Amino acid sequence: xxxxxxxxxxxxxxxxxxxxxxxxxxxxxxxxxxxxxxxxxxxxxxxxxxxxxxxxxxxxxxxxxxxxxxxxxxxxxxxxxxxxxxxxxxxxxxxxxxxxxxxxxxxxxxxxxxxxxxxxxxxxxxxxxxxxxxxxxxxxxxxxxxxxxxxxxxxxxxxxxxxxxxxxxxxxxxxxxxxxxxxxxxxxxxxxxxxxxxxxxxxxxxxxxxxxxxxxxxxxxxxxxxxxxxxxxxxxxxxxxxxxxxxxxxxxxxxxxxxxxxxxxxxxxxxxxxxxxxxxxxxxxxxxxxxxxxxxxxxxxxxxxxxxxxxxxxxxxxxxxxxxxxxxxxxxxxxxxxxxxxxxxxxxxxxxxxxxxxxxxxxxxxxxxxxxxxxxxxxxxxxxxxxxxxxxxxxxxxxxxxxxxxxxxxxxxxxxxxxxxxxxxxxxxxxxxxxxxxxxxxxxxxxxxxxxxxxxxxxxxxxxxxxxxxxxxxxxxxxxxxxxxxxxxxxxxxxxxxxxxxxxxxxxxxxxxxxxxxxxxxxxxxxxxxxxxxxx
Amino acid sequence: xxxxxxxxxxxxxxxxxxxxxxxxxxxxxxxxxxxxxxxxxxxxxxxxxxxxxxxxxxxxxxxx
Numbered sequence: 126x127x128x129x130x131x132x133x134x135x136x137x138x139x140x141x142x143x144x145x146x147x148x149x150x151x152x153x154x155x156x157x158x159x160x161x162x163x164x165x166x167x168x169x170x171x172x173x174x175x176x177x178x179x180x181x182x183x184x185x186x187x188x189x190x191x192x193x194x195x196x197x198x199x200x201x202x203x204x205x206x207x208x209x210x211x212x213x214x215x216x217x218x219x220x221x222x223x224x225x226x227x228x229x230x231x232x233x234x235x236x237x238x239x240x241x242x243x244x245x246x247x248x249x250x251x252x253x254x255x256x257x258x259x260x261x262x263x264x265x266x267x268x269x270x271x272x273x274x275x276x277x278x279x280x281x282x283x284x285x286x287x288x289x290x291x292x293x294x295x296x297x298x299x300x301x302x303x304x305x306x307x308x309x310x311x312x313x314x315x316x317x318x319x320x321x322x323x324x325x326x327x328x329x330x331x332x333x334x335x336x337x338x339x340x341x342x343x344x345x346x347x348x349x350x351x352x353x354x355x356x357x358x359x360x361x362x363x364x365x366x367x368x369x370x371x372x373x374x375x376x377x378x379x380x381x382x383x384x385x386x387x388x389x390x391x392x393x394x395x396x397x398x399x400x401x402x403x404x405x406x407x408x409x410x411x412x413x414x415x416x417x418x419x420x421x422x423x424x425x426x427x428x429x430x431x432x433x434x435x436x437x438x439x440x441x442x443x444x445x446x447x448x449x450x451x452x453x454x455x456x457x458x459x460x461x462x463x464x465x466x467x468x469x470x471x472x473x474x475x476x477x478x479x480x481x482x483x484x485x486x487x488x489x490x491x492x493x494x495x496x497x498x499x500x501x502x503x504x505x506x507x508x509x510x511x512x513x514x515x516x517x518x519x520x521x522x523x524x525x526x527x528x529x530x531x532x533x534x535x536x537x538x539x540x541x542x543x544x545x546x547x548x549x550x551x552x553x554x555x556x557x558x559x560x561x562x563x564x565x566x567x568x569x570x571x572x573x574x575x576x577x578x579x580x581x582x583x584x585x586x587x588x589x590x591x592x593x594x595x596x597x598x599x600x601x602x603x604x605x606x607x608x609x610x611x612x613x614x615x616x617x618x619x620x621x622x623x624x625x626x627x628x629x630x631x632x633x634x635x636x637x638x639x640x641x642x643x644x645x646x647x648x649x650x651x652x653x654x655x656x657x658x659x660x661x
Numbered sequence: 662x663x664x665x666x667x668x669x670x671x672x673x674x675x676x677x678x679x680x681x682x683x684x685x686x687x688x689x690x691x692x693x694x695x696x697x698x699x700x701x702x703x704x705x706x707x708x709x710x711x712x713x714x715x716x717x718x719x720x721x722x723x724x725x
Contacts, residue, residue, distance in 0.1 A: 493675050500682075503690050504689075504692075524669040525675070
């Protein structure tokens with residue numbers, strides 16, 4: 126492998142006026158890193174009117190698919206950021222998984238067995254296409270200043286922010302940030318400058334990851350094998366991507382020689398056993414091991430970590446980049462509210478609390494999957510193999526087979542939520558993202574629930590037939606959507622998923638998570654719930 | 662009529678599996694086998710139904 130990634134898209138370094146300023150320029154938010162997570166947070170902040178300076182040490186979006194599976198919740202977030210339709214059109218939509226043991230199909234699973242959601246369970250799309258879409262979107266904002274070939278070379282924390290030293294082709298310059306967002310990935314420079322411990326569990330197994338170009342009519346599913354007959358290792362995983370590209374992931378075991386395993390002939394021989402008789406070309410290959418770990422805290426004064434800079438998991442379950450984009454969505458509205466004086470700094474502490482909950486959930490699932498795929502001892506392997514042997518026969522064993530539990534959004538147990546006064550059934554969970562539902566406008570135009578929530582606090586109320594047409598008078602800073610007046614629930618799926626009864630009201634945070642709900646609208650309670658959700 | 666329940670009964674099957682794996686972590690093979698034998702006896706007694714036990718044995722013998 127060459128050490129530098131080949132460029133897929135290239136961007137020019139441009140000298141910033143900050144480099145010629147006599148006094149050090151001060152910016153409300155500086156984001157370090159322009160990967161999917163950094164771009165998501167920068168765009169979200171820019172959409173909220175917050176000026177952002179974003180730094181990236183490269184001048185390119187590099188080759189290699191890397192992240193490929195983008196989850197429904199991520200797509201809902203990216204839709205709010207303005208790139209959802211483009212990505213879904215470009216990606217390969219899937220929702221079925223099949224798990225094999227040897228050549229035998231153990232079972233299939235459907236990740237989204239119901240209709241009425243705007244976004245699919247997953248799309249597969251090469252990470253560089255997603256980054257390209259986000260960079261294109263970022264460039265639409267005058268106040269989002271994306272600076273390529275700007276490398277963080279020094280960092281000094283201050284009570285009111287951080288002073289950064291940035292290396293460029295023209296030499297170094299300094300910047301002051303009121304808030305610094307570290308989205309600079311698994312090898313975070315910010316984390317290193319702060320000397321933060323990044324401890325966790327390192328898994329010894331090595332995996333070969335390869336993208337090949339091949340015209341084949343394999344189904345558009347996630348296919349996973351335990352003990353495949355075509356590979357002497359312990360597991361194999363296969364995914365379809367756009368452009369006739371296929372992702373193959375082969376477990377090599379702890380003893381594998383990472384250099385030798387990447388030699389093209391060796392890779393070809395391994396892949397041919399799976400792909401023959403199809404002809405294929407190798408696009409990209411890498412050998413990796415992985416860690417499950419996180420920082421003790423994601424917020425360090427005015428420095429905030431998101432994405433891989435804050436936490437890492439194994440790739441099985443698509444919990445890396447997806448959770449990073451969910452970090453970005455959680456942080457963006459909170460930081461915007463603090464900068465506008467609407468929210469207290471307790472909101473930033475709630476980012477730490479909520480996203481550590483999510484990271485721990487991801488690490489727990491990821492560790493369990495990995496332990497299932499790579500038993501630690503003969504005794505553990507025997508138990509695992511017993512599950513696999515029983516799986517074709519009995520349901521309980523199938524439910525224990527763990528080839529990766531795929532990413533689902535977290536339901537926050539959060540002080541920002543107002544506890545329910547009355548019970549609610551349905552799919553909607555207090556602290557979780559609102560489930561999507563198909564609605565129609567007054568003229569019959571189809572609208573999905575989530576696309577009607579555009580990033581501010583919203584109160585979704587159900588018209589109460591009994592007491593006439595009086596529109597609820599919602600407190601300031603909340604958009605009102607009345608079901609039965611503004612939008613219509615013809616299919617009844619909104620009512621079912623939210624357990625909605627006439628007069629019920631749901632307060633939704635700017636990140637579309639549900640933070641309070643009532644059977645009856647009361648303006649004072651809604652105002653108090655919003656205040657609480659703003660950390661005040 | 663079969664009496665053995667083979668539908669999944671744990672709300673979170675992964676946690677049940679983890680409990681069984683954790684019990685044998687860092688045990689030798691012989692220690693783990695002895696643990697399993699004790700577990701079988703404890704769970705069989707908890708079930709307390711010879712018909713169910715016979716069905717469970719038959720199912721376990723079928724699997725390769």
